[in-house]
Amino acid sequence: MSFDPSITQMRAPSETLLGLQQHRLRQILWLLLASFAAVLLINLFKQRFDDAGMMLGILVFLLLAYRWNQRGRLVRAAWCMVVSLMLGLSGLMLVGQGLFDEASMAYPALLVFAGLFGSRRLLQVLTGLMVLNFLLLYALDLFQLRPSIPLAASPIRVFNLSLVVVVCSFLVWQMVSDLRRMMARLETEKQALQSSYAQIEYLALRDGLTGLPNRISAKSHLGQLLQEAQASGRPVAVLLLDLDNFKTINDSLGHAAGDRLLCQVADALGLCVGPAGLVARAAGDEYIILIGDLPDALAVPEVVGRLFQALDKPFTLEGLEVLVTASIGIAVSPLDGEEVETLLKHADLAMHRAKEVGRNTFHRFEASMSEHAVEHLKIASRLRLALSGNELELHFQPQIDLARGRIVGAEALLRWRHPEWGYVPPARFIPVAERSGLIHELGNRVLEQACVAAQRWRELGLGELSVAINVAPLQFQRDDFEARVCDALAANRLPAHALELELTESSLLADAHHLSGVLQQLSATGVKIAIDDFGTGYSNLGYLRQYAVDRLKIDQSFVRRMCSDAHDEGLVRAIIEMAHCLELEVVAEGVEDVEALARLRAFGCEVAQGYHWSPALPMDAFVDFVRAHQPGPAAPLHAQPG
Ligand code: C2E
Ligand code: MG
Numbered sequence: 001m002s003f004d005p006s007i008t009q010m011r012a013p014s015e016t017l018l019g020l021q022q023h024r025l026r027q028i029l030w031l032l033l034a035s036f037a038a039v040l041l042i043n044l045f046k047q048r049f050d051d052a053g054m055m056l057g058i059l060v061f062l063l064l065a066y067r068w069n070q071r072g073r074l075v076r077a078a079w080c081m082v083v084s085l086m087l088g089l090s091g092l093m094l095v096g097q098g099l100f101d102e103a104s105m106a107y108p109a110l111l112v113f114a115g116l117f118g119s120r121r122l123l124q125v126l127t128g129l130m131v132l133n134f135l136l137l138y139a140l141d142l143f144q145l146r147p148s149i150p151l152a153a154s155p156i157r158v159f160n161l162s163l164v165v166v167v168c169s170f171l172v173w174q175m176v177s178d179l180r181r182m183m184a185r186l187e188t189e190k191q192a193l194q195s196s197y198a199q200i201e202y203l204a205l206r207d208g209l210t211g212l213p214n215r216i217s218a219k220s221h222l223g224q225l226l227q228e229a230q231a232s233g234r235p236v237a238v239l240l241l242d243l244d245n246f247k248t249i250n251d252s253l254g255h256a257a258g259d260r261l262l263c264q265v266a267d268a269l270g271l272c273v274g275p276a277g278l279v280a281r282a283a284g285d286e287y288i289i290l291i292g293d294l295p296d297a298l299a300v301p302e303v304v305g306r307l308f309q310a311l312d313k314p315f316t317l318e319g320l321e322v323l324v325t326a327s328i329g330i331a332v333s334p335l336d337g338e339e340v341e342t343l344l345k346h347a348d349l350a351m352h353r354a355k356e357v358g359r360n361t362f363h364r365f366e367a368s369m370s371e372h373a374v375e376h377l378k379i380a381s382r383l384r385l386a387l388s389g390n391e392l393e394l395h396f397q398p399q400i401d402l403a404r405g406r407i408v409g410a411e412a413l414l415r416w417r418h419p420e421w422g423y424v425p426p427a428r429f430i431p432v433a434e435r436s437g438l439i440h441e442l443g444n445r446v447l448e449q450a451c452v453a454a455q456r457w458r459e460l461g462l463g464e465l466s467v468a469i470n471v472a473p474l475q476f477q478r479d480d481f482e483a484r485v486c487d488a489l490a491a492n493r494l495p496a497h498a499l500e501l502e503l504t505e506s507s508l509l510a511d512a513h514h515l516s517g518v519l520q521q522l523s524a525t526g527v528k529i530a531i532d533d534f535g536t537g538y539s540n541l542g543y544l545r546q547y548a549v550d551r552l553k554i555d556q557s558f559v560r561r562m563c564s565d566a567h568d569e570g571l572v573r574a575i576i577e578m579a580h581c582l583e584l585e586v587v588a589e590g591v592e593d594v595e596a597l598a599r600l601r602a603f604g605c606e607v608a609q610g611y612h613w614s615p616a617l618p619m620d621a622f623v624d625f626v627r628a629h630q631p632g633p634a635a636p637l638h639a640q641p642g
């Protein structure tokens with residue numbers, strides 16, 4: 001369905017003026033026709049047939065003028081009316097009192113008609129005819145050619161009457177031309193105003209960059225589709241398409257190239273959807289696609305497939321071929337909502353789910369997403385408060401060197417104890433912090449507190465313990481991340497090798513080029529880099545060489561199952577061997593028993609952490625733990641009960 005913005009229909013500038021003049025002329029002609037018909041009847045009644053004949057002649061001309069006026073031939077009608085009246089009045093003067101006849105009093109009114117409804121030429125012709133009539137009447141009286149001459153006319157009277165007529169004509173023309181000029185100016189202003197309104201309306205409904213309908217238009221169109229769907233009972237699909245990693249294109253090729261990509265994507269989507277739907281730009285790199293009158297909800301995946309196909313070709317930007325992927329959220333009425341706002345909100349939730357599950361895919365709305373969104377909002381708002389209060393605390397889980405049986409460091413893990421909700425696990429609030437942007441503040445807090453803690457351990461004589469912190473992918477995207485790390489180390493006079501940054505595999509894939517640079521620089525300062533939860537992400541191992549990685553942390557799920565599942569055991573062993581080939585250290589997390597510990601040792605795993613030794617502990621408890629289990633260099637930690 002193509003979009004047709006309801007731009008204000010503009011009328012031709014003269015159309016309204018012409019209409020008004022036509023209307024007035026019609027009223028005047030009606031009045032004249034009625035008056036002359038009455039005079040005709042009176043003359044017939046008095047058996048003054050000469051006058052009656054003249055009246056009849058005038059009536060015929062007036063009817064002709066009426067007809068032309070009805071057909072929109074205003075000037076011709078005005079000529080006809082004015083000239084016939086002129087001739088009629090002149091005739092009356094001829095048969096009546098000549099230059100003294102009261103009919104001449106109607107001449108100025110005739111001039112006003114001519115000025116208002118006719119042209120300048122008509123006014124000039126009419127003035128000329130009037131003066132000629134005065135001269136003719138004077139000549140007839142002078143040579144006594146008229147039957148009755150009650151009063152003798154003089155040349156002075158001719159001159160006076162002519163002067164009155166010429167002056168009247170001049171004044172009328174002055175007034176009328178002023179009036180016309182004013183009307184023309186008003187018309188021009190009105191036209192400018194109308195075109196401004198049309199422009200404003202266009203801008204209010206269209207996206208300035210792509211020319212696509214904007215969000216407001218899409219909403220009103222969706223409203224129409226839903227109304228039509230009520231009658232037809234057919235579903236309406238709302239698709240929200242968001243480009244993946246558009247920021248990278250903006251950052252690397254510049255905003256002008258980003259804009260061109262948005263236009264090219266808009267064209268591709270428009271071509272793909274065609275007249276069967278509407279493509280609108282919602283904001284940034286987000287497009288709304290509306291499809292009404294679907295045979296059933298099963299037709300939606302087919303449309304989605306075509307959309308992916310439309311994007312599955314390189315776009316050319318700055319001479320480069322750029323590949324684009326997108327995540328699509330789907331909401332279909334009436335199942336996923338029956339109102340505009342609800343459907344758009346649900347499509348948005350579904351789109352975010354598509355992003356979460358790995359991008360370049362689509363997701364249909366599910367009721368649980370709404371609950372999820374409410375929970376997200378609740379947590380995000382309380383987390384803001386928690387950040388300003390003291391509900392968040394860092395706990396430290398000891399990390400043990402398996403060969404020496406000594407505590408060599410700790411992983412800092414964030415704990416949130418809410419006054420009403422109690423303990424909130426990081427798995428619940430860290431993703432919310434990432435999506436709401438709070439992760440930057442949270443991450444900085446963790447970085448600073450972890451450095452403070454590591455320095456404190458040194459001051460307390462616990463030895464050269466290192467501290468590992470978890471860093472979310474988003475934190476690396478801030479340009480000042482590296483500087484913040486260096487500042488935190490410097491502020492606590494902590495050597496760089498005492499700090500380890502744990503990244504997940506997904507952060508390595510998010511923004512490869514930028515991240516590689518940041519990691520190289522951090523690694524050059526001496527900070528250690530570890531890949532967390534190794535084995536759960538993507539299987540592309542190329543990045544292990546590309547990035548300055550020091551350690552792999554085997555995911556706890558494999559470690560916990562390795563004693564009961566031969567596959568997991570094989571996997572753990574393979575990871576350790578591969579890491580050693582790449583000259584990387586291995587940390588096993590989730591060690592819960594002696595059996596797992598024995599196997600890890602046998603495979604050559606360097607470091608481990610887990611409930612076998614201790615869960616994450618508050619600062620003071622961690623210090624006590626280290627003091628209790630590591631009083632001297634030879635304290636055998638692996639012998640401690642879990
Ligand atoms: P992670 O980095 O893989 O942390 C290890 C998780 O395993 C921690 O859960 C820890 O308490 C748990 N764990 C340690 N030993 C054992 C064990 O023997 N058995 C079992 N079953 N679990 C064990 P936690 O503290 O709930 O943290 C979960 C995740 O939350 C972390 O996974 C990390 O990805 C994230 N997280 C925690 N703190 C932070 C933080 O400060 N910043 C960021 N960005 N993420 C954090
Ligand atoms: Mg970790």
Ligand code: MG
Pocket residue numbers: 532533553555556589
């Ligand atoms: Mg982990």
